[in-house]
Amino acid sequence: MAAWREGPVGIVGLGLIGGSLARALKAAGATVYAYDPDPAALAAARAEGVVDEAGPVAAWAGRVGLCLLAVPLGATPAAVAEVAPLLPAGAVLAETASLKGPVLPALAAVPAAVRPLSLHPMAGREQRGWVASTAGLFRGLPLLAVPVPGRALPRGMLGRLAAALEARPAVVPAAYHDVVMARVSHLPYLLAAALLLAAAETPGGEGWMAAAGSGFRDTSRVGASPPDMWQELVAANAGPTGQALEAVARRLQGWAEDLRAGRPLAGLEQAPAIRQRWEEAGHERT
Amino acid sequence: MAAWREGPVGIVGLGLIGGSLARALKAAGATVYAYDPDPAALAAARAEGVVDEAGPVAAWAGRVGLCLLAVPLGATPAAVAEVAPLLPAGAVLAETASLKGPVLPALAAVPAAVRPLSLHPMAGREQRGWVASTAGLFRGLPLLAVPVPGRALPRGMLGRLAAALEARPAVVPAAYHDVVMARVSHLPYLLAAALLLAAAETPGGEGWMAAAGSGFRDTSRVGASPPDMWQELVAANAGPTGQALEAVARRLQGWAEDLRAGRPLAGLEQAPAIRQRWEEAGHERT
The missing domain is CATH 3.40.50.720 (NAD(P)-binding Rossmann-like Domain)
Known part of the structure; x- marks a missing residue:
């Protein structure tokens, strides 16, 4: 320091x-x-x-x-x-x-x-x-x-x-800031919260709690943060946040269709390289 | 041990x-x-x-x-x-x-x-x-x-x-296992991967990389794991995984509509309690 x-x-x-x-x-x-x-x-x-x-x-x-x-x-x-x-x-x-x-x-x-x-x-x-x-x-x-x-x-x-x-x-840049926030700040929170809500709705009851391991733990973590703070934020950034939500919803719907058709899920193979580029840019906390 | x-x-x-x-x-x-x-x-x-x-x-x-x-x-x-x-x-x-x-x-x-x-x-x-x-x-x-x-x-x-x-x-129980996996294992991975893909598609280019902090870091982490292993898993559990994907897609689409209508995002307030119940069941690794 x-x-x-x-x-x-x-x-x-x-x-x-x-x-x-x-x-x-x-x-x-x-x-x-x-x-x-x-x-x-x-x-x-x-x-x-x-x-x-x-x-x-x-x-x-x-x-x-x-x-x-x-x-x-x-x-x-x-x-x-x-x-x-x-x-x-x-x-x-x-x-x-x-x-x-x-x-x-x-x-x-x-x-x-x-x-x-x-x-x-x-x-x-x-x-x-x-x-x-x-x-x-x-x-x-x-x-x-x-x-x-x-x-x-x-x-x-x-x-x-x-x-x-x-x-x-x-x-x-100012014009870019709020668009970026929708994708790298609001979306992680909203997906983490959506995961928690989806887990709670598991057909068959809360036995899911015994089975949730490291993937669930990490992906859901920020979903525990205060909802009222986030409600205020996403309302103030409604346009870019709504676009980000709709883009992800379309992708998940597409993946569900891929599964029904017996196809590999489209685009999945790109994910590790995106995370790796971000880490290589020096942004992973050790 | x-x-x-x-x-x-x-x-x-x-x-x-x-x-x-x-x-x-x-x-x-x-x-x-x-x-x-x-x-x-x-x-x-x-x-x-x-x-x-x-x-x-x-x-x-x-x-x-x-x-x-x-x-x-x-x-x-x-x-x-x-x-x-x-x-x-x-x-x-x-x-x-x-x-x-x-x-x-x-x-x-x-x-x-x-x-x-x-x-x-x-x-x-x-x-x-x-x-x-x-x-x-x-x-x-x-x-x-x-x-x-x-x-x-x-x-x-x-x-x-x-x-x-x-x-x-x-x-x-056997019949419950694969349904639970769709929600607490496959879904965390798929949402993490979807987040990485959404970040990479941020309008305006890869300046998002400088802005992605702790929420992005945690929520996207498991999205870096090997896609071919996951492709095999979700294909073998296509029914429950597809239902989980569609449930989340509907929720995200609903939230986008809430934003357009100026309403609070439905259900968000339940997320912290779900995570807390899971932690209190002793499943958060310290």
């Missing part, structure tokens, strides 16, 4: 993502200021020594070089607009929302003295909140940055933040 | 499953005899000290208390018929095929002096062959046993074998 030499960091929201950012940055040596609407989370972060100063944003915003927003997707545009005017000139204001279409206009509109940074850490857990946060959450995983229209990308800050998190920085 | 006190074990086939059985039983203290049609696998197992005697089945079959067949599904009935007459009275002849419909008739027909045992270890890896085998392959995972029509289930041997492998023994 690279030592943090950027001055104090402010974090708004100490849930799974914000809490994990706070822990990783504190471990890298940063001074961390934080706010969370839940006094218990704020007190725990302070008591554990992860946060140096806990309180309203206005109390500490004027002293940070980087402010990270880790609030729900729907609350992000308002948080951007509220926090930006409180920051010192030259500070970077970063948000971590999982979709970019709904938040980029607010980032494009921050005062000229503030540098916006649109981030999406591709990390998660089945649990959430401060109690689930961990300093290693981002290790080895992508930290996406989406250019904000009309604004310079603060590449130096992106690189130093990624180093502190031990994450892999990657710049993804 | 429980020490093995059952006398010599014979193993036919030293691929991923047979090789892993040999390693685990040798680690438990068993004397292991083995045959594999590939002289290189046989020589490697002998050289590594995993196998005590390597050679044709007829050379050692008369001295074993347990003979394990770990050959391809299609070759299993013939192997059962060939090996059974060579075993001493009271010996257990076990096979490890992934489907039971195609192999149970051969097991039901073994001589009365031999005790048939139909096993399905719910374990796998993306690689195969002797080189991929590992003593811990079965640890913490289900070891299914399917009763052979008209024959007694050798429960004692099943329990002692499971203890040596550190696996979880479970008896599953």
Whole structure:
């Protein structure tokens, strides 16, 4: 992990993502200021020594070089607009929302003295909140940055933040980001959930539970994550997610027809090479 | 791991499953005899000290208390018929095929002096062959046993074998086994493969690779396993697999319609509880 030499960091929201950012940055040596609407989370972060100063944003915003927003997707545009005017000139204001279409206009509109940074850490857990946060959450995983229209990308800050998190920085075009999310984030979750629902409907009852081994374990894992968070995400990215779902539904239906016709399942032979290309691109966590 | 006190074990086939059985039983203290049609696998197992005697089945079959067949599904009935007459009275002849419909008739027909045992270890890896085998392959995972029509289930041997492998023994009715496999084994693989194919078709090119994080990693993992093995399996279990594929295809299509209509995705809220029930039944490997 690279030592943090950027001055104090402010974090708004100490849930799974914000809490994990706070822990990783504190471990890298940063001074961390934080706010969370839940006094218990704020007190725990302070008591554990992860946060140096806990309180309203206005109390500490004027002293940070980087402010990270880790609030729900729907609350992000308002948080951007509220926090930006409180920051010192030259500070970077970063948000971590999982979709970019709904938040980029607010980032494009921050005062000229503030540098916006649109981030999406591709990390998660089945649990959430401060109690689930961990300093290693981002290790080895992508930290996406989406250019904000009309604004310079603060590449130096992106690189130093990624180093502190031990994450892999990657710049993804805004228009492409939400399409990619439908395929590599929303679809894995939805297929994992569909697998759980299909297992529960096994004709003959729940004896399937004794028989589910490593394939079921891995493929279904992310299906255990909080449905309401995902309902919000897929609704905000309905077009690309619906297209991805329909593409997979067509493929599964085609495979069922292949089985009825006694044919090999079409395209299956390509799957290992796709996974291998992804791993060879360095993205498999060891 | 429980020490093995059952006398010599014979193993036919030293691929991923047979090789892993040999390693685990040798680690438990068993004397292991083995045959594999590939002289290189046989020589490697002998050289590594995993196998005590390597050679044709007829050379050692008369001295074993347990003979394990770990050959391809299609070759299993013939192997059962060939090996059974060579075993001493009271010996257990076990096979490890992934489907039971195609192999149970051969097991039901073994001589009365031999005790048939139909096993399905719910374990796998993306690689195969002797080189991929590992003593811990079965640890913490289900070891299914399917009763052979008209024959007694050798429960004692099943329990002692499971203890040596550190696996979880479970008896599953024959008629139910292949239906369950469609849902908890074939379906996870097929959904993982479908996810890889959907990612590769992301509109806009392979920038998706930089963005695929932990959800994609886990959900797609088993999609990297050998397609030809799976083609054979799903063809041999075409009915239940086709029904499972169609059920998931209908669900995904329904979710796409939910998104178009601005509705929450139906049923999603049930997924975490299903996964939790399975984990609470003790099946999550830690």
